[in-house]
Structures are given as structure tokens and as C-alpha cells.
Amino acid sequence: xxxxxxxxxxxxxxxxxxxxxxxxxxxxxxxxxxxxxxxxxxxxxxxxxxxxxxxxxxxxxxxxxxxxxxxxxxxxxxxxxxxxxxxxxxxxxxxxxxxxxxxxxxxxxxxxxxxxxxxxxxxxxxxxxxxxxxxxxxxxxxxxxxxxxxxxxxxxxxxxxxxxxxxxxxxxxxxxxxxxxxxxxxxxxxxxxxxxxxxxxxxxxxxxxxxxxxxxxxxxxxxxxxxxxxxxxxxxxxxxxxxxxxxxxxxxxxxxxxxxxxxxxxxxxxxxxxxxxxxxxxxxxxxxxxxxxxxxxxxxxxxxxxxxxxxxxxxxxxxxxxxxxxxxxxxxxxxxxxxxxxxxxxxxxxxxxxxxxxxxxxxxxxxxxxxxxxxxxxxxxxxxxxxxxxxxxxxxxxxxxxxxxxxxxxxxxxxxxxxxxxxxxxxxxxxxxxxxxxxxxxxxxxxxxxxxxxxxxxxxxxxxxxxxxxxxxxxxxxxxxxxxxxxxxxxxxxxxxxxxxxxxxxxxxxxxxxxxxxxxxxxxxxxxxxxxxxxxxxxxxxxxxxxxxxxxxxxxxxxxxxxxxxxxxxxxxxxxxxxxxxxxxxxxxxxxxxxxxxxxxxxxxxxxxxxxxxxxxxxxxxxxxxxxxxxxxxxxxxxxxxxxxxxxxxxxxxxxxxxxxxxxxxxxxxxxxxxxxxxxxxxxxxxxxxxxxxxx
Amino acid sequence: xxxxxxxxxxxxxxxxxxxxxxxxxxxxxxxxxxxxxxxxxxxxxxxxxxxxxxxxxxxxxxxxxxxxx
Numbered sequence: 001x002x003x004x005x006x007x008x009x010x011x012x013x014x015x016x017x018x019x020x021x022x023x024x025x026x027x028x029x030x031x032x033x034x035x036x037x038x039x040x041x042x043x044x045x046x047x048x049x050x051x052x053x054x055x056x057x058x059x060x061x062x063x064x065x066x067x068x069x070x071x072x073x074x075x076x077x078x079x080x081x082x083x084x085x086x087x088x089x090x091x092x093x094x095x096x097x098x099x100x101x102x103x104x105x106x107x108x109x110x111x112x113x114x115x116x117x118x119x120x121x122x123x124x125x126x127x128x129x130x131x132x133x134x135x136x137x138x139x140x141x142x143x144x145x146x147x148x149x150x151x152x153x154x155x156x157x158x159x160x161x162x163x164x165x166x167x168x169x170x171x172x173x174x175x176x177x178x179x180x181x182x183x184x185x186x187x188x189x190x191x192x193x194x195x196x197x198x199x200x201x202x203x204x205x206x207x208x209x210x211x212x213x214x215x216x217x218x219x220x221x222x223x224x225x226x227x228x229x230x231x232x233x234x235x236x237x238x239x240x241x242x243x244x245x246x247x248x249x250x251x252x253x254x255x256x257x258x259x260x261x262x263x264x265x266x267x268x269x270x271x272x273x274x275x276x277x278x279x280x281x282x283x284x285x286x287x288x289x290x291x292x293x294x295x296x297x298x299x300x301x302x303x304x305x306x307x308x309x310x311x312x313x314x315x316x317x318x319x320x321x322x323x324x325x326x327x328x329x330x331x332x333x334x335x336x337x338x339x340x341x342x343x344x345x346x347x348x349x350x351x352x353x354x355x356x357x358x359x360x361x362x363x364x365x366x367x368x369x370x371x372x373x374x375x376x377x378x379x380x381x382x383x384x385x386x387x388x389x390x391x392x393x394x395x396x397x398x399x400x401x402x403x404x405x406x407x408x409x410x411x412x413x414x415x416x417x418x419x420x421x422x423x424x425x426x427x428x429x430x431x432x433x434x435x436x437x438x439x440x441x442x443x444x445x446x447x448x449x450x451x452x453x454x455x456x457x458x459x460x461x462x463x464x465x466x467x468x469x470x471x472x473x474x475x476x477x478x479x480x481x482x483x484x485x486x487x488x489x490x491x492x493x494x495x496x497x498x499x500x501x502x503x504x505x506x507x508x509x510x511x512x513x514x515x516x517x518x519x520x521x522x523x524x525x526x527x528x529x530x531x532x533x534x535x536x537x538x539x540x541x542x543x544x545x546x547x548x549x550x551x552x553x554x555x556x557x558x559x560x561x562x563x564x565x566x567x568x569x570x571x572x573x574x575x576x577x578x579x580x581x582x583x584x585x586x587x588x589x590x591x592x593x594x595x596x597x598x599x600x601x602x603x604x605x606x607x608x609x610x611x612x613x614x615x616x617x618x619x620x621x622x623x624x625x626x627x628x629x630x631x632x633x634x635x636x637x638x639x640x641x642x643x644x645x646x647x648x649x650x651x652x653x654x655x656x657x658x659x660x661x662x663x664x665x666x667x668x669x670x671x672x673x674x675x676x677x678x679x680x681x682x683x684x685x686x687x688x689x690x691x692x693x694x695x696x
Numbered sequence: 697x698x699x700x701x702x703x704x705x706x707x708x709x710x711x712x713x714x715x716x717x718x719x720x721x722x723x724x725x726x727x728x729x730x731x732x733x734x735x736x737x738x739x740x741x742x743x744x745x746x747x748x749x750x751x752x753x754x755x756x757x758x759x760x761x762x763x764x765x
Binding site: 089093095096100229232234247250255289290294588589591592 | 725
């Protein structure tokens with residue numbers, strides 16, 4: 001396989017450095033809007049759908065990157081776009097199930113949802129799995145960044161008389177340091193705004209490359225004619241080759257990946273939660289999936305398609321043996337001039353960085369919310385006031401960001417063995433997402449799903465998945481849809497199907513046998529030696545679990561049975577779970593209750609209009625705003641309703657805005673009274689008009 | 697050469713099996729009252745769901761058709 005070094009010129013490097021400095025300055029400027037952890041993690045829940053949609057472009061495209069998709073575009077054609085065009089199937093579940101629940105229940109992280117819905121043990125296990133997932137994803141991001149940058153670097157350089165080889169890992173370490181510095185000082189608001197800018201740049205750079213490439217090969221018709229037939233088909237072959245087939249990628253990406261993307265990606269969820277309202281979040285998701293993702297598919301894959309056309313046109317220009325992961329850089333360097341190449345490379349690497357820094361930010365959010373805060377609570381840590389608490393948590397968030405960056409670099413070592421980033425990502429996704437994806441899905445959409453069900457899904461599901469990974473010819477091959485097993489990397493994608501089935505199977509089995517578990521737990525409780533019995537049972541289950549994970553016994557095929565039977569009994573014995581109270585506002589069956597709890601009173605469903613007002617200062621202390629009686633009529637609002645106030649200049653996208661409650665009305669039409677704190681938090685400018693709209 | 701396994705077979709599987717997930721989701725959010733068709737903006741969202749599904753079917757269908765010509 002042909003690999004490259006020293007692609008690009010000094011002009012390109014100058015352009016790249018200027019680009020990065022500009023982006024970091026832009027982000028640092030908006031970092032000053034980070035006043036507390038709400039801003040650091042959620043951007044203050046204030047933004048318009050269009051701003052969030054464009055900012056998601058950089059995050060989404062970065063995670064499904066130029067490098068990966070150009071590689072598959074080069075090897076297989078338009079079917080490289082499959083993963084960008086298969087996210088619609090779970091949209092109804094997301095828009096009217098998960099999104100309103102996480103906004104109205106005010107959870108700050110996915111593990112926090114698990115505690116509210118089930119119990120603290122479920123939260124603990126979800127936290128561990130989610131941290132593994134997020135850190136692994138960061139590792140994939142760093143690996144992709146490294147592979148993108150390496151072709152531009154020399155093979156080695158001289159420092160203090162010694163020759164130092166530039167290896168992939170060394171390049172990744174330097175990239176990680178730059179990424180870590182940026183996210184540590186910026187937070188979510190910085191990320192949203194730099195992603196917004198980079199979203200536009202990315203689309204522009206990708207389409208520029210496509211146009212230049214089409215021109216290079218002689219036009220659109222020539223491009224189409226140069227491609228072999230199978231390169232033109234939008235879907236891959238049903239079940240071959242094992243390294244890239246439709247059915248494996250359907251289960252790994254369209255099912256596990258889409259649910260993971262919409263339900264489990266804390267970074268993306270934080271973007272939707274940064275929208276000013278649930279409906280605004282729905283709009284952002286719709287436009288993103290329907291239009292932006294298909295455009296992004298063209299942007300990230302076209303270098304591979306062009307590379308194939310060029311290799312057919314003249315193998316001397318692009319060799320058919322070019323390393324697929326380097327095809328993007330190779331094609332970009334051929335069709336562009338110096339400076340333009342640097343700009344495109346800057347856009348590529350910046351997009352990847354935006355994905356990685358979103359993930360680091362999100363992982364820090366999970367760590368602070370689900371590890372740091374519970375530990376402080378356990379230690380009975382006292383704060384003088386909320387400001388001090390927030391300041392310390394912000395500091396903890398920044399330190400965590402640094403630690404997570406380092407963990408992400410270490411995780412690269414697990415993925416470096418795969419021939420392409422696409423396969424590394426596919427394997428990672430199909431392995432790590434199923435337990436959490438199944439648990440979240442069943443938690444939200446199945447009221448009967450119990451704590452025993454969720455905890456056994458995590459523990460039992462993981463054991464069965466590990467068994468499948470150890471003996472794929474026994475466990476996964478019945479589900480392989482005819483895909484040939486590669487003994488070096490068996491069933492990279494279709495293992496997701498097996499993993500989903502075992503996790504769903506465990507969850508369903510445990511939940512439908514709840515009555516039996518309750519009877520056994522009651523019988524044990526009524527025994528005078530109940531504590532000893534439970535102690536023995538718990539230790540035995542723990543030992544069996546450890547042996548199953550480590551694979552130390554020939555009985556490992558039987559261990560899952562013990563785990564699936566005993567874990568639910570232990571959980572049922574120790575937990576005190578009431579379905580009615582635990583599911584209120586936390587499942588799709590009780591969204592209205594969630595809205596009620598969010599508002600704190602009955603929801604006012606009356607439709608109203610937006611109202612333009614001038615703001616004035618009032619010395620009230622409560623978090624309330626006061627409109628005139630006539631303005632309230634126009635808003636369709638009453639005292640106690642929630643209202644969103646933003647600067648009238650729509651191009652700000654909600655940067656200057658607040659949410660508040662409506663207080664006692666006055667008689668001055670066109671005026672709203674705010675406190676100094678509210679004006680400060682909303683970043684409102686004196687003399688500028690505001691727009692008010694009723695929330696919910 | 698028969699390209700069925702590379703063209704219409706994955707297409708049918710995608711919108712068949714994917715369709716099971718999609719229509720289950722639509723049914724569930726409607727049945728539970730999460731989407732309330734007495735509200736005009738919820739009716740709009742329901743239309744968006746079906747139009748979105750049709751949009752992707754059409755895009756994939758057209759590309760498959762033209763590639764095989």
C-alpha cells in the first residue's frame with residue numbers, strides 16, 4: 001500500500017496556522033460568555049435552531065470524517081454515504097420521546113436519567129459504560145486526526161542534533177495538547193460558536209474540492225462515466241466483503257449507531273439542549289438529518305470518489321494502491337493550488353478537532369455531574385454560596401477535560417491495529433453501544449422495564465457480548481446474514497446485531513419474570529438468615545462475573561445463565577422500586593407530567609404571538625419578568641408562565657437571551673421590567689429591543 | 697451481471713426493516729399521547745415524519761435506478 005509524506009508547501013502550513021489561531025481566538029472570545037457550569041456545558045439553553053444546526057455540522061461531519069469516508073469512497077464509491085442517510089428511522093422516537101424527556105426532566109447527563117428512572121446503581125453502571133464509550137470515541141477522533149496530518153509531515157526531523165521520527169502516536173500527542181488547551185478555556189459556548197463558523201467553512205471547503213475535482217477530470221459526465229457501475233450505487237453489496245457490507249453496517253450504524261447518535265451521544269444531546277426550546281431542538285434535528293447530513297455525505301466522501309475516477313483515468317496520477325486513509329489528502333493536494341490546499345486541510349483538521357473537543361466537553365460534563373458531585377455530596381462538602389460551588393465545579397470541569405484528553409490518547413492504542421479508521425470506528429461502535437442503547441431505549445419506551453432489567457442488561461449483556469467476541473463462529477455466525485468471517489477481525493459490523501439481540505433478550509427476559517424475582521426476594525426476606533443468604537449470593541455472583549469476564553474457565557458458557565438469574569434477584573431484594581413514581585415524566589407515556597414538573601404548575605396550552613418590548617431595570621429579586629396586561633394577552637400567557645426573552649437581532653441566534661417566569665403585570669404596553677442580574681445574564685445591550693415568546 | 701444484491705436487495709432491506717422501526721416509533725408516540733394530533737403543530741410534525749421517510753426512499757431509489765442504467 002502506498003503511503004505519503006511531505007504533501008503540501010510552506011504556504012499551506014502558514015494558512016493552517018493562521019486558520020487555527022483565528023478559530024482559537026474566535027472561541028476564546030465566546031468563552032467569556034461562560035459564566036457558570038450551565039453555560040460551560042449547555043450554552044445557557046438559549047440558541048435558535050439554525051445556529052445549533054450549523055454547529056452540529058462540524059461536530060457530525062468531524063465524527064464521520066473526511067478521512068474515513070473518502071477512504072471508503074475510494075474503495076467502494078457512493079455507498080460511503082450510507083451512514084449519513086440512514087438516521088431517519090428513529091427520529092419519531094427521538095423527537096417526541098427522548099428529547100422532551102431530557103429537557104423537561106432537567107437531567108444534565110444520561111447517567112442522571114438512569115438514577116431518576118431506576119436507582120443509583122443503574123446510574124453508576126451507566127456512567128462507567130458511557131465514559132468508556134466517550135473516551136473511546138475521543139480516541140477514534142485523535143486517530144483520525146493523526147492519519148489526516150501525517151501525510152503532510154516529513155518522516156522525521158532533527159532537533160539538537162538527534163533525528164526524531166514523526167510517528168502517528170507522536171503526532172496525536174501534539175494534537176491532543178492543542179485540543180485540550182482549547183476546550184479547557186472555552187467550554188460549550190465557545191464550542192457552539194466555533195462549530196458554527198467551521199460548519200460553514202467545512203461545507204464550503206468540501207464543495208470547493210468537489211468542484212475543483214470534477215473540473216480536473218473533465219466535467220460531471222466524464223466523472224460519472226469514469227466510475228465503475230458498483231461505485232455509482234448508493235448502497236453497498238448486501239453481505240460482502242466482510243470489511244464493508246450493507247447488512248453489517250445497517251445494524252451497526254442505522255440501528256445501533258443512530259440510536260447511539262441520537263440518544264446516547266452526550267455531546268450532541270447537549271447541543272439540542274442548548275436550544276431555546278424543545279420545538280427548536282426538533283427543528284434543528286430535522287433540518288440536520290434531512291438536508292445537512294446528505295450534503296455532508298458529499299463533502300466528506302467526494303475526495304474518494306474523485307480519487308477512484310482519477311485512478312481509472314490515469315493510474316500515474318492516483319495509484320489504485322494508494323492507502324485509502326490518505327486518499328483525501330492526496331486528491332486535495334492534486335486538484336488544489338498551494339494555499340487552497342492549506343485552507344482545506346485546516347478545515348478538515350479543525351472539523352475533527354471540533355468533534356473531539358465536543359466529546360471532551362461532554363465527557364467532562366458526565367464526570368462532574370455523575371462522579372464529582374455525588375462524591376462531594378457523600379463527603380458532605382459545604383459551600384458558602386452557589387457562586388462558590390459553581391466556581392469550584394467549573395475548575396473541576398477544566399481539570400477533568402485535561403485528564404480525559406490524556407485518556408483519549410491512550411485509547412488510540414486499541415484502534416491502531418485496524419487497516420482503516422472506518423473499520424476501527426465500526427468495530428468500536430458495534431461493541432460499546434448496544435448495552436447503553438438498549439437500556440436507554442427500553443427505559444424510555446417500556447414502562448415496565450425495571451431496575452433489575454436495566455442492571456442485568458448492563459452486566460449480563462456485556463458478558464454475552466464478550467462471549468460472542470471470544471467465540472464468534474458459535475455465537476455471531478447464526479446472525480451473520482451470509483457475511484464471511486474474517487478470522488483476523490471477525491464480524492466487525494454485524495456483531496452489532498448479535499449484541500443488540502442479547503442485550504434486548506436479557507432485558508426482556510428479566511422484566512417479564514419480575515413476579516418470580518419478587519417472590520424469591522420475599523421468600524429470602526422472610527428467612528431469619530436473609531442477610532447471610534444475600535451475602536453469599538452476592539459474593540458468588542461477583543466471582544462468577546469476574547470469571548466470565550476473564551474467561552478463566554471452561555464453564556464460561558454457563559456463567560451468563562447464573563448472572564441473568566441471580567443479578568435480578570439481588571437487585572430486586574435490595575431495591576425499593578415503585579413503577580408509578582419512578583416512571584412519572586421519565587417515559588414516553590408521561591411527557592405531560594414532565595412538562596408540568598418542568599414548569600412547576602399547569603401548562604398553559606393557549607397559542608400566542610411574539611411581542612417586541614423595550615426593557616427597563618427593576619429592583620425585584622425573584623427570577624420574574626413583568627409585562628403589561630395587553631402584552632400578556634398577545635403572548636397568550638398568564639402569571640407564572642415561562643417566557644423566553646431574546647435580543648431582537650435574529651442573527652445573534654439567541655446568544656443574548658434569558659428564560660424567566662412571568663410576574664405581576666403592569667399597564668405600560670411595550671415595556672418589560674428585568675432585574676440587573678437578568679440583564680447581566682442575558683447579555684442585553686442598553687437601548688436594544690427584545691422579543692418575548694411564551695415557552696411551552 | 698446481476699447486481700440485485702448490490703442494488704435492490706439492500707434497498708428493500710433498508711426500508712423494510714428500517715421501516716419496521718420507523719412505523720413502530722410513529723405508532724408508539726401517537727398511541728401514548730406524546731404526539732397529540734389535535735394540536736396543529738403536532739400534525740405538522742407527523743407530516744414531516746412521513747415526508748422525511750419518503751425523501752430518503754426517493755433519493756436512494758433514484759440513485760439506484762440511474763446507476764443501473
